[in-house]
Every structure is written in C-alpha cells, then in structure tokens.
Amino acid sequence: MSHVVKKRKLDKTRQDRLYFDSYTDVTIHEEMIADHVRTNTYRMAILNNSESIRGKVVLDVGAGTGVLSMFCVQAGARKVYAVEACSIAEQAANIVKQNNMEDKIEVIRGTVETVDLPEKVEVIVSEWMGYALLHESMLNSVLYARDKWLKPGGIILPHKAELYIAPVSDPVVEDRLQFWYTVKDQYGVDMSCMSDFARGCIMNSDITVNSVHGEDVLSHPARFAELDLHTVTVEELRSVKGKFNFESFGSAAVNAFCVFFTVTFPCPDKPQPLVLSTSPFKPETHWKQAVLYLDAPVDVVQDTVVTGEISMFPSEESARHICIHVDYIIGEQKRQSKTFSIPDWSSGAQS
Amino acid sequence: MSHVVKKRKLDKTRQDRLYFDSYTDVTIHEEMIADHVRTNTYRMAILNNSESIRGKVVLDVGAGTGVLSMFCVQAGARKVYAVEACSIAEQAANIVKQNNMEDKIEVIRGTVETVDLPEKVEVIVSEWMGYALLHESMLNSVLYARDKWLKPGGIILPHKAELYIAPVSDPVVEDRLQFWYTVKDQYGVDMSCMSDFARGCIMNSDITVNSVHGEDVLSHPARFAELDLHTVTVEELRSVKGKFNFESFGSAAVNAFCVFFTVTFPCPDKPQPLVLSTSPFKPETHWKQAVLYLDAPVDVVQDTVVTGEISMFPSEESARHICIHVDYIIGEQKRQSKTFSIPDWSSGAQS
Numbered sequence: 001m002s003h004v005v006k007k008r009k010l011d012k013t014r015q016d017r018l019y020f021d022s023y024t025d026v027t028i029h030e031e032m033i034a035d036h037v038r039t040n041t042y043r044m045a046i047l048n049n050s051e052s053i054r055g056k057v058v059l060d061v062g063a064g065t066g067v068l069s070m071f072c073v074q075a076g077a078r079k080v081y082a083v084e085a086c087s088i089a090e091q092a093a094n095i096v097k098q099n100n101m102e103d104k105i106e107v108i109r110g111t112v113e114t115v116d117l118p119e120k121v122e123v124i125v126s127e128w129m130g131y132a133l134l135h136e137s138m139l140n141s142v143l144y145a146r147d148k149w150l151k152p153g154g155i156i157l158p159h160k161a162e163l164y165i166a167p168v169s170d171p172v173v174e175d176r177l178q179f180w181y182t183v184k185d186q187y188g189v190d191m192s193c194m195s196d197f198a199r200g201c202i203m204n205s206d207i208t209v210n211s212v213h214g215e216d217v218l219s220h221p222a223r224f225a226e227l228d229l230h231t232v233t234v235e236e237l238r239s240v241k242g243k244f245n246f247e248s249f250g251s252a253a254v255n256a257f258c259v260f261f262t263v264t265f266p267c268p269d270k271p272q273p274l275v276l277s278t279s280p281f282k283p284e285t286h287w288k289q290a291v292l293y294l295d296a297p298v299d300v301v302q303d304t305v306v307t308g309e310i311s312m313f314p315s316e317e318s319a320r321h322i323c324i325h326v327d328y329i330i331g332e333q334k335r336q337s338k339t340f341s342i343p344d345w346s347s348g349a350q351s
Numbered sequence: 352m353s354h355v356v357k358k359r360k361l362d363k364t365r366q367d368r369l370y371f372d373s374y375t376d377v378t379i380h381e382e383m384i385a386d387h388v389r390t391n392t393y394r395m396a397i398l399n400n401s402e403s404i405r406g407k408v409v410l411d412v413g414a415g416t417g418v419l420s421m422f423c424v425q426a427g428a429r430k431v432y433a434v435e436a437c438s439i440a441e442q443a444a445n446i447v448k449q450n451n452m453e454d455k456i457e458v459i460r461g462t463v464e465t466v467d468l469p470e471k472v473e474v475i476v477s478e479w480m481g482y483a484l485l486h487e488s489m490l491n492s493v494l495y496a497r498d499k500w501l502k503p504g505g506i507i508l509p510h511k512a513e514l515y516i517a518p519v520s521d522p523v524v525e526d527r528l529q530f531w532y533t534v535k536d537q538y539g540v541d542m543s544c545m546s547d548f549a550r551g552c553i554m555n556s557d558i559t560v561n562s563v564h565g566e567d568v569l570s571h572p573a574r575f576a577e578l579d580l581h582t583v584t585v586e587e588l589r590s591v592k593g594k595f596n597f598e599s600f601g602s603a604a605v606n607a608f609c610v611f612f613t614v615t616f617p618c619p620d621k622p623q624p625l626v627l628s629t630s631p632f633k634p635e636t637h638w639k640q641a642v643l644y645l646d647a648p649v650d651v652v653q654d655t656v657v658t659g660e661i662s663m664f665p666s667e668e669s670a671r672h673i674c675i676h677v678d679y680i681i682g683e684q685k686r687q688s689k690t691f692s693i694p695d696w697s698s699g700a701q702s
Contacts, residue, residue, distance in 0.1 A: 026545070026552040030527065033534060043538055070540045094544045176381065183384060187394055189421045193445045201377035
C-alpha cells in the first residue's frame with residue numbers, strides 16, 4: 001500500500017509563504033528570545049558598537065518581534081527601520097509602542113526586497129542564521145539590503161560567518177540500533193533483524209538537527225568556509241564549500257559528521273571580537289547542530305585520518321531548503337559520497 | 352504576506368496513504384515496543400488468555416512488526432494471521448522467520464477490509480488505539496474484522512475501551528505565558544504584551560498530545576464513554592459522547608481538559624481484569640494524554656463545580672482525524688463551547 005511520494009517542485013510564491021507562515025506562531029519567537037546565548041550576544045554586540053550606532057540610522061532585516069531594533073535604540077540609534085515580512089510584525093509594533101520607542105523605531109511590514117525606505121542606513125543588523133547556517137536562505141535578503149540600502153562605510157552586525165565540520169559518534173544512534181537486540185530478553189521475541197532496518201531509517205539522508213555534546217566529537221573541528229558579509233555575493237552563496245582533514249582523538253565508532261557555525265561581530269576597542277558560537281563545545285543554542293549520518297558506523301582509532309570535501313547548496317525543489325554533499329575517506333576505506341537535505345517539515349511538497 | 356491556508360478535503364485514498372506511510376519508519380515501532388506498559392500488558396493479557404488461544408486460530412489486525420502475533424504463539428496458538436497494510440509487514444515476516452514461527456504465523460500484506468483468509472478465527476487481537484483513543488480510526492478495521500472473520504463465541508483482545516475526561520492545570524502553559532513578563536528584567540525590553548498573543552497561539556483548538564501529571568489533575572476524572580468491542584458498531588463510533596460533572600479538589604487555574612483512555616482484557620480465573628491505562632495517575636505510555644486547552648485560564652477553588660458534555664467524531668476533512676467538542680460550565684461562569692481537532696501533522700492538506 002505504501003506509495004513512493006514524489007516531491008513536487010514548489011513555486012517560489014509557495015516557498016515564501018510556507019517560510020513566512022512558520023514565523024506567525026509564538027513558539028519560534030519564544031525559543032529565540034529564550035535562547036540566552038543568542039539574544040544576549042546580540043545585545044552585547046549592539047551595545048559594544050554603540051559608537052557606530054549612536055545618532056545613526058539602522059535597518060533590522062527580518063525584525064521579528066523587534067527585539068534587536070530595541071537594543072539598537074538602547075545603544076543610541078537615531079532611527080531604526082524594522083522590516084518584517086510576516087504577521088509577527090503586528091506584535092513588533094505593539095512592543096515598540098509598549099516601550100515608548102515609536103518615535104525611533106518604524107516597523108515596516110514587507111520583504112526587504114520590496115519595501116521602500118525614506119533613506120539609506122549606516123547600520124544593518126540581522127539575525128538571519130538558520131539551521132546549518134544557510135537553511136531558510138535569509139542571508140540572501142541581508143545581502144540584498146546591504147547592496148540596496150547600506151551607505152558606503154556602513155557596518156553590518158554580524159559581519160562574518162564561519163562554518164565548521166567534525167566527525168562525531170552519536171551515542172543515541174548506537175542505543176537505538178542496539179535496542180532491537182534487547183527485546184529478546186524482555187519479551188522472549190528476537191527482534192534483532194530490525195536493527196538493519198532501523199539503521200536505514202535513522203542513518204538516512206536528512207540533515208538532522210540534534211544536540212551534539214563535546215565528548216561525542218572525535219577530532220578538532222575543521223573550518224570549511226568563511227563568509228565576509230561585506231563582500232560575499234548571492235552567487236557565491238549558491239556553492240559554499242571546502243576541504244577538511246581530521247585525525248581522530250581515539251578509538252570510537254564514527255557515525256556522523258556534525259556541521260555548526262559561528263558569527264562574529266566587530267568589537268572596536270576590544271582585544272577580542274564577539275563571537276556567537278553554535279559549537280558542540282560551547283553552551284547550547286536553539287540551533288543545536290546539524291548532524292549528517294553516515295550509512296553505517298565506521299570504527300576509528302587514535303590518529304585515524306578522515307579527509308574529504310563538503311559543499312552546501314540550495315535544493316532544486318525549494319531554494320530556501322539547504323542541501324549538503326560530503327565526499328569523504330575514513331582511514332583505509334574507499335572514498336564515500338552522500339548528499340543530505342533538510343527534510344520537508346512544511347506541507348504541500350507532496351502531490 | 353501571511354495567507355489564510357484553506358484545508359482541502361483529502362480524498363480517502365490520500366488519507367489512507369498518509370496514514371499507512373507514517374508506519375513505514377522505524378521510529379513509531381521503536382516507540383511502541385519500548386513502551387513497556389503497552390507491550391508488557393498485551394503480553395500478560397495474551398498469556399493469561401492462553402486457555403482461549405491454545406490450539407486456536409488468531410487474527411492480528413494491524414500486526415506491525417508482528418510482536419502480538421508472536422505472543423499468541425507463545426500462548427499456544429495453532430495459527431495466527433498477521434494482517435498488516437503497510438510495508439513494515441516485510442519486517443514482520445523477517446522477524447517471524449528469525450523466531451522460527453513461519454509454520455504458525457502467516458504475515459499477510461493488505462488491509463483487513465480486503466484480505467482473504469482461508470478460514471474464520473476464534474481470537475482477534477489488535478493494538479488499535481490512537482491518540483485520544485480514536486485518532487487514526489483503526490477501530491473501524493477491528494470491527495470489520497470482527498463482523499467478517501470472528502466465529503460466534505470468539506474473543507477479542509482487548510474487549511472493552513473506556514474514555515475519561517478531567518480538568519487540569521498545565522504548569523507549562525502558565526510558565527510560557529509568564530515568560531514574556533520576564534524579558535524586561537533580562538534585557539531591558541518590556542515584552543509583556545506578547546503574553547496575550549502567546550495565549551492565542553498556545554491555547555488553541557488543537558488536540559495537543561502532552562504528558563499530564565497526576566498533581567496537575569484538578570478533580571477525579573469522569574468516564575464519559577464505554578465501548579464494548581463485541582457489540583459496538585461503526586455507526587456508533589461516529590459519535591462517542593457523554594456528560595461529566597467535577598468538583599475541584601482545591602484552588603487552581605484550570606487551563607485545559609485532559610482526555611485519556613483505558614482498554615480492558617478478559618481475565619479468566621482472575622479476580623481483576625487486566626487494564627491497560629493511559630491515566631495521568633498511572634505510569635506514562637507513549638500515548639501520553641490528549642490535552643484540550645481552554646481559551647484562557649479560569650480560577651477555581653475547592654468544590655467549584657465543572658459540568659458539561661464532550662463528544663468525539665471524525666473530521667469532515669479526513670475520517671482518520673478525530674475532532675472533539677466540549678460544552679462546559681465552570682463554577683458561576685456562563686456556558687462555553689469549543690471544538691478541537693488533531694492538527695494536520697501530515698502533508699498535503701494545504702492547497
């Protein structure tokens with residue numbers, strides 16, 4: 001009875017609608033505001049850049065509930081255009097009013113690609129990062145805003161993004177595969193043959209958003225891409241890629257690669273720039289990490305070499321959905337290749 | 352930009368496909384086998400009924416991985432027809448082979464409405480219960496099997512199902528609404544006006560599957576329906592309803608009703624029948640409880656009376672999706688009414 005469901009290519013209007021609709025519910029905004037690492041790092045970054053913000057005009061791209069715009073007012077901005085395409089803009093307007101900032105913050109409902117601002121701006125602030133950094137493709141809109149609305153010499157917060165990859169051993173997968181061997185003792189029924197089937201289901205081609213803990217990471221992460229938000233182009237975003245080369249810390253069963261990102265804010269007069277990190281070695285954020293499961297676990301020992309190349313590109317079916325392709329060699333194994341995509345959480349992609 | 356998305360009525364073939372497809376992945380089967388309350392209670396029930404099973408012919412409706420069929424063989428069944436519509440039937444066949452039960456268990460891929468069995472059966476076993484008992488409507492198939500394949504005097508495991516309702520105070524909702532009042536202290540931005548918006552999003556018209564704890568239940572639950580699986584008809588299942596009358600244990604803010612079920616197995620020669628319960632006062636199962644949020648919390652005190660009527664019926668858009676309608680009066684308030692439905696977790700219901 002089970003049919004193979006072909007994915008129908010979503011037209012762009014449909015893609016946009018599904019994307020924006022997901023921001024109409026409170027839950028995602030609650031998650032973002034409650035993410036202290038995210039929200040506090042942005043606040044610190046904005047306040048640390050008050051010299052560049054005080055008395056200036058700011059554009060907040062994808063303003064959501066407007067919280068970053070309000071941080072900019074706290075930092076002394078003269079005017080903030082808070083552009084937001086989704087109906088949450090109504091809440092942003094309420095919040096601006098509640099905080100007596102209507103004279104400083106103008107909430108504009110619309111996409112940054114279509115709105116008309118009365119003037120160019122000196123500062124762009126945006127929290128645009130999706131799972132695996134580039135899922136949802138909001139960075140394209142930030143670059144559009146930069147090219148259209150940012151004055152020469154203007155600043156972008158954050159101004160740099162970096163992508164990392166590391167080999168990991170996810171213990172939960174191990175447990176889930178092992179589970180089918182435990183049924184016999186519990187119920188007298190041997191279900192161990194389910195383990196292979198389970199592996200095919202779990203170690204699939206999805207980009208899985210999961211929490212990876214530091215102790216599950218099997219080597220120093222490798223940075224495979226760096227984006228300078230002042231100069232990167234939309235064309236370059238269509239193929240973000242790089243090589244990696246790891247040496248395993250010790251004996252383990254690699255069952256996945258983990259991809260994570262950092263964004264960096266300029267920090268004038270400070271020795272260290274301010275970094276918002278989603279590394280498994282740092283406190284967790286709502287982004288967690290992007291996990292790419294191999295087809296099956298592979299044993300490594302200390303100093304086993306893992307090399308390869310990773311590339312990220314938009315899905316053909318929906319430009320807002322990211323795909324990741326990895327070519328890799330683990331130890332003495334032959335070269336492997338696997339392509340991953342964000343599962344279709346949204347409706348309507350099945351005909 | 353946000354559009355109102357109209358729900359398109361799913362044709363029956365599409366409804367069935369979406370339903371069966373959800374059982375092709377390992378995760379739901381892992382969840383069911385790992386649910387010890389569920390699996391062990393079925394095992395105990397089947398073994399306790401070995402007198403009715405030994406040397407007899409059994410039909411397992413919706414056999415999944417075939418585990419109940421194998422319990423029937425452990426109880427001495429002569430033959431088990433394990434009928435399963437979804438591709439997991441292939442795994443069931445593997446497991447039967449691995450356990451050397453091929454001579455006893457015949458896995459038949461197909462719906463019970465269309466398969467042809469060589470003979471009628473003396474026993475029907477099925478784990479058919481969905482969220483809020485009736486979501487997924489698999490009970491209709493059990494009744495079809497009963498009417499077509501069960502010999503007179505045959506037994507059905509389980510043979511009774513009961514539905515309960517109780518008023519609850521979900522503390523997580525309280526926290527989530529309160530959250531927006533905490534932002535000012537954290538970040539200097541007053542976001543308390545988001546609380547109303549949050550309430551509209553969270554206390555919505557979905558049937559929410561959640562864990563309800565005993566201490567959050569505000570009165571003795573009331574049973575509002577009882578189904579005798581030997582006699583209930585498909586027509587009766589289209590409208591399962593009953594009245595309720597509670598007296599609150601103490602002071603609290605009621606923010607929801609909780610619906611849960613039990614199923615009962617015959618237990619010959621034992622003083623108590625065997626009950627599989629999904630009550631919030633019992634150990635948790637993968638069914639958790641079905642939570643129906645009011646539009647807003649209502650304060651009650653000790654002995655506040657809550658009365659009303661609850662009815663369950665299939666959704667017009669998809670017969671496998673359950674709807675629940677509740678009319679209720681809390682204390683001195685005026686009568687309220689609210690209709691809930693299972694949210695559209697499956698794809699394709701948006702045009």
